[in-house]
Amino acid sequence: MATAIAPSAKHADAPINQKLTPQDKLDLHRQMVRIRAFEQLSLQHYVGNKMAGFLHLYIGQESVAVGTISLLGKNDHVITAYRDHGHALAVGMSMNECMAELFGKATGCSKGKGGSMHYFAPDKNYWGGHGIVAGQTPLGLGLAYGLKYKGLKGAALCFLGDGAVNQGTFHESLNLAALFNLPVVYIIENNGYSMGTSQERSSAFKSCLAERASGYDIEWELFSGEDIYEVRARTQVAIERAHNESRPTVLEIATYRWLGHSVADSSHSGGYRTKEEIERHQAEHDPVEVWKRNLLAEGIATEAELKKIDKEAFTEAEESAEFAKNSPYPEPESIFEDVYWEVDNKTDSGRSGRHFFND
Amino acid sequence: MATAIAPSAKHADAPINQKLTPQDKLDLHRQMVRIRAFEQLSLQHYVGNKMAGFLHLYIGQESVAVGTISLLGKNDHVITAYRDHGHALAVGMSMNECMAELFGKATGCSKGKGGSMHYFAPDKNYWGGHGIVAGQTPLGLGLAYGLKYKGLKGAALCFLGDGAVNQGTFHESLNLAALFNLPVVYIIENNGYSMGTSQERSSAFKSCLAERASGYDIEWELFSGEDIYEVRARTQVAIERAHNESRPTVLEIATYRWLGHSVADSSHSGGYRTKEEIERHQAEHDPVEVWKRNLLAEGIATEAELKKIDKEAFTEAEESAEFAKNSPYPEPESIFEDVYWEVDNKTDSGRSGRHFFND
Amino acid sequence: MPRQITYRDALREAFDEELARDPMVVLMGEEVAQYNGAYKVTKGLWEKWGDKRIVDTPISEAGFIGMGIGASMLGVRPVMELMFWSFYTVAWDQIINNAGMVRYMSGGKINCPIVIRGPANGGTGVGATHSHTPENIMASFPGMKVVCPSNARDAKGLMKTAIRDNDPVMFMESTALYGELWEVPSNDEVPGGELIIPFGVADIKRAGTDLTLIAHGRAVITCLKAAEMLEAEHGIKAEVIDLRTIRPLDEDTILESVAKTHRAIYVEEGKPFCGVGAQIAYTIQNKVFDELDAPVQRVCSLDAPAIYSPPLEKIQLPYPEVIVAKALSIC
Amino acid sequence: MPRQITYRDALREAFDEELARDPMVVLMGEEVAQYNGAYKVTKGLWEKWGDKRIVDTPISEAGFIGMGIGASMLGVRPVMELMFWSFYTVAWDQIINNAGMVRYMSGGKINCPIVIRGPANGGTGVGATHSHTPENIMASFPGMKVVCPSNARDAKGLMKTAIRDNDPVMFMESTALYGELWEVPSNDEVPGGELIIPFGVADIKRAGTDLTLIAHGRAVITCLKAAEMLEAEHGIKAEVIDLRTIRPLDEDTILESVAKTHRAIYVEEGKPFCGVGAQIAYTIQNKVFDELDAPVQRVCSLDAPAIYSPPLEKIQLPYPEVIVAKALSIC
Numbered sequence A, B: 001m002a003t004a005i006a007p008s009a010k011h012a013d014a015p016i017n018q019k020l021t022p023q024d025k026l027d028l029h030r031q032m033v034r035i036r037a038f039e040q041l042s043l044q045h046y047v048g049n050k051m052a053g054f055l056h057l058y059i060g061q062e063s064v065a066v067g068t069i070s071l072l073g074k075n076d077h078v079i080t081a082y083r084d085h086g087h088a089l090a091v092g093m094s095m096n097e098c099m100a101e102l103f104g105k106a107t108g109c110s111k112g113k114g115g116s117m118h119y120f121a122p123d124k125n126y127w128g129g130h131g132i133v134a135g136q137t138p139l140g141l142g143l144a145y146g147l148k149y150k151g152l153k154g155a156a157l158c159f160l161g162d163g164a165v166n167q168g169t170f171h172e173s174l175n176l177a178a179l180f181n182l183p184v185v186y187i188i189e190n191n192g193y194s195m196g197t198s199q200e201r202s203s204a205f206k207s208c209l210a211e212r213a214s215g216y217d218i219e220w221e222l223f224s225g226e227d228i229y230e231v232r233a234r235t236q237v238a239i240e241r242a243h244n245e246s247r248p249t250v251l252e253i254a255t256y257r258w259l260g261h262s263v264a265d266s267s268h269s270g271g272y273r274t275k276e277e278i279e280r281h282q283a284e285h286d287p288v289e290v291w292k293r294n295l296l297a298e299g300i301a302t303e304a305e306l307k308k309i310d311k312e313a314f315t316e317a318e319e320s321a322e323f324a325k326n327s328p329y330p331e332p333e334s335i336f337e338d339v340y341w342e343v344d345n346k347t348d349s350g351r352s353g354r355h356f357f358n359d
Numbered sequence C, D: 001m002p003r004q005i006t007y008r009d010a011l012r013e014a015f016d017e018e019l020a021r022d023p024m025v026v027l028m029g030e031e032v033a034q035y036n037g038a039y040k041v042t043k044g045l046w047e048k049w050g051d052k053r054i055v056d057t058p059i060s061e062a063g064f065i066g067m068g069i070g071a072s073m074l075g076v077r078p079v080m081e082l083m084f085w086s087f088y089t090v091a092w093d094q095i096i097n098n099a100g101m102v103r104y105m106s107g108g109k110i111n112c113p114i115v116i117r118g119p120a121n122g123g124t125g126v127g128a129t130h131s132h133t134p135e136n137i138m139a140s141f142p143g144m145k146v147v148c149p150s151n152a153r154d155a156k157g158l159m160k161t162a163i164r165d166n167d168p169v170m171f172m173e174s175t176a177l178y179g180e181l182w183e184v185p186s187n188d189e190v191p192g193g194e195l196i197i198p199f200g201v202a203d204i205k206r207a208g209t210d211l212t213l214i215a216h217g218r219a220v221i222t223c224l225k226a227a228e229m230l231e232a233e234h235g236i237k238a239e240v241i242d243l244r245t246i247r248p249l250d251e252d253t254i255l256e257s258v259a260k261t262h263r264a265i266y267v268e269e270g271k272p273f274c275g276v277g278a279q280i281a282y283t284i285q286n287k288v289f290d291e292l293d294a295p296v297q298r299v300c301s302l303d304a305p306a307i308y309s310p311p312l313e314k315i316q317l318p319y320p321e322v323i324v325a326k327a328l329s330i331c
């Protein structure tokens, strides 16, 4: 968890960050505040019973998705777990389709069929949104396999949590990644807790979780995620390793979730962490504030200009909620769509024999 | 594989080996040759179509099971995979029940229901005999958990192959073993191949497979298994760690399988290893020969006395085949026995409601 | 006025009583101890029983369930929570090949007195991967036992039986029922001083003469609502049978009822293909063919993965009106 | 005289032709390349196609099948071997929650054109954990397709269809059939120059008027033997239907046959509870109730885990005499 980490060094002058224009830097800020605004609005409407199931909020971790994904090019791909709103907006999905999905509307990114944990945008190289802990880790490997198979120079970023490292599929994936030389970057977003369980109570480790990679002869690194400069500088090394050497990397990025595991956990049940700890992270390690300081220090924006960005983000979020509210629910018939490709596409195969057994 | 290892140092004077009486040392020899004789006989009868399914032979690896299991006391337990004949005889199961099991007879250790891969003897702390690669690794952990839960000072030895280390359950088990401080000793019997795949083609590793344990802060060691003195000396350290600190260990013991993966592979299909490699191991690394040299050098036995032990073992094996041949097959009704404890024991619960659905 | 408690509290009472009765009983799972359980079913038990008896595990279902199975071979009696039954998918090999088959493959030398428990239901907006209803799959394997209580009283009585049973028991609860209240007698109100409900004994929840509605788990509640509508609106008297346990199965109660009503509908929240209802329908037509005045019918979840969209998810699962319509089609 | 090849060679021909047709097709699995396959089904393909197209994997079914599923989202078409279908148990989550549900949860944005294949049968003395027959389980999930060829011709034609299909296909073979010879036309003997057999079309292997025997996979062969005995010894003309694919399912062919014969028996090597036969029996009685002169019957594996002992394993599985006896009980 962030507290276990020395304050991040200044990485502003890493070549990859030197490339950033003032506009780029403002856009990074805009993306983080858009994620936060979107999630604050979604929380309001969740509490207002506009949606069902879980709502796993990303607030506090925005710099990780925004920083890492800002490095990606046209053949780079992203896949993550159920805490997927931040990554979705970072890859360029619209607030409208994301909010509508939460409301279960036909205009949602998954037509209302997936919900909060299951956002997808293949056109933006975004492959979800997966609810089974670590279930996405072999899929991320497969994206890297596909890139290599097709002879494309790209990387697959596969995000997982600190609790997910204890699922066997992650380890099988590490062995395969190293053995087959696949361009996958596993990014452990270590927010210190898996639900109500601290890292210490869920995982045995030597210096950190990422170090488990060394048993597979895979390069690994641990660093703080609060400063986008550092996230970009350190992640770029892994992406270049993937692009140029087709070798995997495991990154462990220390971060912190401000809210409950899901809204159901808003009380941080069982007191698994203290109010003080949360407040300290909010006061000292807020990635939005850290980045804001950079922007102000570099004279890239004034307080007022940044306030304006906050306001725009909040307005966009409110409009997306309006959009979601006013969108129709899917038609009952649509329950049987998107089950079989061959049926949806009315191919001969899709018409041959019975596919559904309702009576 | 053994060739990757420096010739084993002399461990004869380790305290645990100093304790061995001449009789003990002869018994160790006897056990190895009994295993070899048993398997040679079983191979004959397999080829003679007296049994079905697979026959995974242990010949060449005898020193590992015999050496490690010779260290165990009344609260120490053993579990392994499908290559389980050697461990079974080493824990004290009789050739008769083991051979009869291969023949599928009612007098077999599993009443003819399990076959070659599924030997069990709970009365001898022997828990199988498991066919799913690495499926036994969480069970071994559970044996250690049970020991600790009951407050007993013991260890669970869980054997697995070099190919099994790539199953996720093994890694989940390592994390749990370290996290819960469980007295389990994982013994990777590294015979260099998983079926027709060499270690290099199946596993990514740094210095060796056991080193993966360090990512979980678990102690590990790699050593050659050809000399029982070394096997005992090094394994004893892990057992004492389990007994005294209730901490896990991962041992990787280099060994070699002389025959095919199973009899089906007698031709070492696809030439995944050379005749020369096999012959070199048989000539230079035969654990029975290595131990024999020790016995002769120490003047514990003469060639003649050792020949006599070989003959007795072979006779015992032949008699077990006779026993198996003359034993009855299970009765058809027995198909429905040993499915439910409550039914077998005719309890109220076993009599309540329908348990079997044959019509 | 008789005591009413929730399904959740009824389960907790069963755990608490069995923890007190047998020192070998241990509860394990993700968040079951310090967090009091994701659905608070184990609330307060860690505080009362401590680290040895109530154990938090990492997110390693195959690992900790396999560990529990191994420990059970030494006489420990683990009651293991799957936060959702859906997560059996990552532990399937340990459950079926080890717990389900080691007794047979060892010729009866071993038995695994374990309980695997948790909610197994859709309808809560968590999407397809979190809405598995695997009772048909579990029950298809000889060696397994499958329990699906439809109410708090059964939940307590069946859980106590499950923990004492010496075979692997798959105990399937419902998040939709955890908060519901039912009459559950306190121990001093029951003969023998404790509430025990045997496996393999179905419960006739409502007597009827015209039609037999058979179900398990929450679908039983839906059937009871449908039965009321059928009587009130159509004068059709439906008998409602709650299987309680799917394996072992109380076939006699089903067949006797159908012999009386001559019509049967199986209702379940699982998918239709090879569902529990398929097995029961086969058995009914096979054993009391001549008693049937109409084909056996089924009402199941609509045959697609569980959809998220709340209004559609609601109609994907069986509801009383569908059962009524199905009933009218054969009455 | 027409060409005869083995079931094994028929599969290999299908792979070879599809590897040549589509560069995105890749075969993966344990020992499929350099070792030529544990059962030699992929013999010679690695030598011909090389490392890129024929890939040996470590023993990590969840890992490499999940990897193949991920690659399929990018348009690669992996044909993945499970050395035994029994090993699906360690990869179950990847198979069902990822391949089986990602299309639905993404609102149709993704599809997984994968084939998972291997032998799914008992009867070979490998014990309970290696004798799974999961066709009923796989077919119970909407989104999955399940194929069980009973002969070499179907094995080739259905495998080519499976590889071209854009949904996840579970392809179940039989070690007991790999070595058997059947007539399989060479490409120049078939219209269109290649042998393709569509999914969802059952095959009437033998026409009859008195009784319908329905089966899939190797049980079809057992039914044909039983049908001969029934005719020769009892003058009963049994129609034998080979489903070929369980999902999609050719219900029409089944129902038309039963409407003609008025009697049906489902035969399968799987376990009875919630087996494929339960689903088919439900459908028959539900759809053509009035055509039935007797209850639908089933012949399945005897309801216990697969036993090792060779003579008992033989009688645990369906054999012709049992089918004949069952037939006589309703004819």
Ligand SMILES: Cc1ncc(C[n+]2csc(CCOP(=O)(O)OP(=O)(O)O)c2C)c(N)n1
Pocket (backbone or CB within 6 Å): A083, A131, A132, A133, A160, A161, A162, A163, A164, A165, A191, A193, A194, A195, A261, C030, C059, C061, C083, C087, C090
């Ligand atoms: C296989 C599986 N087990 C359990 C769960 C329930 N669950 C969902 S999230 C979660 C905690 C995961 O924590 P972590 O990996 O640290 O990710 P974070 O929530 O902190 O982002 C658990 C136990 C699940 N979804 N899948």
Ligand SMILES: Cc1ncc(C[n+]2csc(CCOP(=O)(O)OP(=O)(O)O)c2C)c(N)n1
Pocket (backbone or CB within 6 Å): B083, B131, B132, B133, B160, B161, B162, B163, B164, B165, B191, B193, B194, B195, B261, D030, D059, D061, D083, D087, D090
């Ligand atoms: C989950 C699973 N996958 C595949 C197999 C088939 N199989 C049996 S043994 C084996 C090789 C295992 O090699 P290793 O672990 O090195 O043990 P060894 O045979 O060398 O003793 C394989 C692939 C299996 N039994 N279980």
Ligand SMILES: [Mg+2]
Pocket (backbone or CB within 6 Å): A161, A162, A163, A189, A190, A191, A192, A193, A194, A195
């Ligand atoms: Mg976390």
Ligand SMILES: [Mg+2]
Pocket (backbone or CB within 6 Å): B161, B162, B163, B189, B190, B191, B192, B193, B194, B195
């Ligand atoms: Mg090996």
